[in-house]
Amino acid sequence: MNKTVNINLANILFHIDEEAYLKMSRYLEAIKRSFANTSGNDEIIRDIEARIAELFQEKIENERQVITLKEVDEVINIMGQPEDYMVDEDIFEDTPNTSASKTAKVKKLYRDTDSKFIGGVCSGLEYYMGIDALWIRIIFILLALSTGFGFIAYVLLWILVPEASTTSQKLDMRGEPVNISNIERKVKEGFDDVASKVKNVDYEKMGDKVKSSGKSFADALGDIIMFFFKIVGKFIGILLILIGATSLIGIFIGMFTVGVLDMFHIPGVDFYDMVNSTDAPVWLVSVLGLFAFGIPFFFLLYLGLKILVTNLKSIGNIIKFSLLGLWLLSVIGLTILGIQQASAHAYNGSTAVKEELYFENNLDTLMIGMNSSDLYNQVENGGFDGMSVAYNEKGDRLLYTEDIRFDIKKSEDSLVYIRIRKDADGSSFENARKRADRINYRYTVKENSLFLDNFLTTSSENKVRDQKVYVTIYVPINKSVSLNNNTKYHVGWGTENDKEVYRSDMFNYTWKMNSNGILQCLNCPDDMDDEMNKNQSGHIIIDENGVDIDIKDKNDKIRVKINEKGVQIKSDDN
Structure with a gap:
């Protein structure tokens, strides 16, 4: 049974075997004696201890694992022996005169604060990528001015990439081996009074000897495959960064901007309150959307950075779980609001009224026209589902639309009637009917003329619920x-005429209602049918009443018409 000792190395607690502890103590004492008369020896010793602690952390699997003589020998083999740098041959007699192995050193990304302008990001990327820092700074500036991505990328790297504060980290940043020789050399470079640098270490004598026969074919093939996977991984990392960053920029600009404008009640933005049926403020919906869509893209960006930067500083479990919690709450909140919003349009209700029209004189020809609205010049910019915001003479806000259609049908008796149907959506049939009943729509009768409003209005409190008005005139x-x-632009497709004149052109002629409910043209040219057949190849009309299709072949032999009466097929031969 071996005795263990607790040690504090570079402010990190380790459990170490007593035998290993004695050897490590002699090793560190020998190093201290070897640099006793060296400028900056205290900083050299601190950096060496920090590097040893880092190596110990890499070799143990958990904080309770005990460091044995094996781990100590491996660390000493990497760091090198004090006699390699001292003339005194009796300083360290416990260990054989072996040399540290020469291994290929991989650069790590750090922020170089010694050559920084702001945060040292660009100067750190200079060592990592091998590109002059000036060009990297120019790229960041151009991206910041053109898309804003440069600014966000720089800030994220500033936050996530650690600073090269210790000598070991600075050597890692340059891709140099972190051993006693290089630590001593790097520290001495910081002192102006040093006359000479530490002599170069013969790395060829350290570690395992490379076989003269070279690599086997399988090893070379393995290296090629690994290189290919590394290239693919870097490409995926770059792609993830681009997708994450651009998406974050778009989400931030869209959601945050709308939310801020709503908080300050910028004119036009608060129109969305009339669309929203949940009574949740727009800024709250924007914040929930920012978290719900932005957090996944942030982790996508972070994953890309982790792929490209092997030593990227972790954001920590607290932040990770906090973001996860925010994301879950945002998704749940948006789901609830979405269900409430959809339920507000779940039912369609309508109210209808049919009235007889009275005319002072004996009616021979009914003149139909539209009353325009004085509210049109007061309509705010923006709108949704065909609705806009207008103001009446009292200054009250109204929902307003000019999407009005009317049809002309046959009366069942000798009187003229008008039927006005109002439609609206709601969370229930009763709620929908109440909203429909609150729609304002008027008409006027003067002499032999009927004037319909070309617009409808409703109070802004009723919100946008697909409010519609359908007018039918019975002649x-x-x-x-x-x-x-x-x-x-207001004649409906349900108005039929014998000449099949398109509804927007019917105002050019006078019509008479026949017994079949079809308007007959009284003043159309005799050759109108021939001209229409020659110039028209049919039409397709799609509106709120359904689909009206009139198809003719190039020889005018067959006509196919689909309307509310069904499918009608006619041939010129019949």
Whole structure:
């Protein structure tokens, strides 16, 4: 049973075997004596102890593992023997005169604060990538000015990449072996009064000898495969960084900007409150969206940096789990808000009223026109689902749209009727009907003319719920109808005519209702059918009432029409 000793090496606690402790103590004492008369010897000793502690940490699997004589010998073999740097041959007699192995040193990314302008990121990348720091700084500046990515990338590297503060880290940054010789040389470079540098270490005498026969074919093939995988890994890392960074920039600009504008009530932005059915403020939804979409892309960026930078400083478990918790809460919050938003449009309700129209004189021809709105000039920019914000004469905010359609149908008696149907969405049928009933829509009758409002309004408190108005005008048989030119964009596809004139062109002619419910043209040219057949190849009309398709072949022999009555096929031969 061996006795163990607890030691504090570079402020790190280790459990070490007593025999290994005695050997390490003699080794460190010998090093101290070897640098007793050297400038900066205290800093050299501190850096050597820090390097030894780092090597011990690499060799033990957990903090309770005991360091044995084997680990001590391996560390001494890497660091080198004090007699390699001293004339005194009796300083360290316990160990054989072996040499440290020469191994290929991999550079590690650190921030070089000795040559920094801001945070030392660019000067550290100079050592890591082998590119002059001036060009790296120019690239960061160009990316910052053009896309903003340079600024974000620099700040992230400043936060995540550790600073090369110790001599060992500075040697790692340059890709030089961290042993006694190089630590001593690096420390001495910091003193102006040093007359000469430590003599070079003969690395060829250290470690295992390289076989003169060279590598076997299998070893060479393995190196090629590993090199290929490293290249692919670096490419994937760069791709992840680009995807993560650009996505973060877009999400940050989109979500954060909208949220801030809503908090300060910038005109136009608060329109989204009329769309939102959850009563959650836009800034809160923006923050939840920023966390829900931004955190995954941040970890994607971090993963890319970990692939490219092997010694990237960890963000810590506390931050990782905190971000994970924020992400889960944000996703749950957005899911709840999304369900509430969808439920507000789950049902469609409508109210309808049918009224008889009275005319002072005997009606021969019904004139139909549209009343324009004085609110149009007061409409705010922006909108959603065809709705905009307007103000009435009292200054009250209203939801406003000019998406109004009317159809002309046959009356069942000798009277003229008007039917107005109002539609809206809601979280229930009753809620939808109440919203539909709160839609404001008017018409006026003057002499032989009917004027329909070309707009509808509703209070902003009702919010945007797909509010619609459908108007149907019922005209008796043999009564004539004339349309004003301001109706051209409001005639519905359910209005049929015998000449198949497109609805936006019907205002050019006078029409009479026949017994089949079809308007007959009274003043159309005699050759109108021939001209239409010659110039038109049919039409396809898609609107809120359905689909109206009129197809004709190039020889005008077959016509196929699909409307609310079904499918109609006609041939010129019949």
